[in-house]
Amino acid sequence: MATAKPILYGAWISSCSHRVRIALNLKGVDYEYKAVNPRTDPDYEKINPIKYIPALVDGDFVLSDSLAIILYLEDKYPQHPLVPKDIKTKGLDLQIANIVCSSIQPLQGYGVIGLHEGRLSPDESLEVVQRYIDKGFREQ
Numbered sequence: 001m002a003t004a005k006p007i008l009y010g011a012w013i014s015s016c017s018h019r020v021r022i023a024l025n026l027k028g029v030d031y032e033y034k035a036v037n038p039r040t041d042p043d044y045e046k047i048n049p050i051k052y053i054p055a056l057v058d059g060d061f062v063l064s065d066s067l068a069i070i071l072y073l074e075d076k077y078p079q080h081p082l083v084p085k086d087i088k089t090k091g092l093d094l095q096i097a098n099i100v101c102s103s104i105q106p107l108q109g110y111g112v113i114g115l116h117e118g119r120l121s122p123d124e125s126l127e128v129v130q131r132y133i134d135k136g137f138r139e140q
C-alpha cells in the first residue's frame with residue numbers, strides 16, 4: 001500500500017515555512033503543500049491550536065515548529081543529511097539555526113510587530129525588524 005505524502009501547511013510570506021520547504025526539497029521528499037492563513041483559517045486551528053505555521057502532517061502525526069520538523073525529517077529521511085556528524089560543526093549549525101528561530105524571527109515577526117500595529121509608523125516597524133535581523137546575522 002502506498003504511504004500518503006506528508007502535508008506541509010505554510011504560507012508564502014512565512015520564513016519559518018520556507019525553512020521546512022527547503023529541507024523537504026534538499027532531501028527530495030515528495031510532499032503536498034497547503035497554503036493557509038493561520039490567523040483566519042478555522043480548520044487550521046484544529047491542526048495546530050497555537051495557530052502558527054508551519055505544521056507537518058505525516059499520516060496521523062502532526063508536528064509544528066520549523067526546527068522540530070526539520071530534525072524529524074532528518075531522522076525520517078536520512079538521505080542528503082542536513083545535520084553534520086562532527087559534534088562541533090553540528091553544535092555551531094544548531095547555534096545558527098536557533099539564533100534564527102529564537103533570536104531573530106520571533107522578535108521581528110507578526111507576533112511582536114503586529115501587537116504594535118497602529119502605534120508604530122512603518123519606519124519605526126522597519127527599524128525594529130532591521131535591528132533584530134542585523135544583530136542576529138552580524139553578531140553571532
Ligand SMILES: N[C@@H](CCC(=O)N[C@@H](CS)C(=O)NCC(=O)O)C(=O)O
Pocket residue numbers: 013014015016017038039051052053054064065066067101106109110111
Ligand atoms: N518557532 C516557530 C515560529 C512559528 C511562527 O512564528 N510562524 C509565523 C510565520 S513565520 C506565524 O505563524 N505567524 C502568524 C502569527 O504570528 O499570527 C517556528 O520556527 O516554526
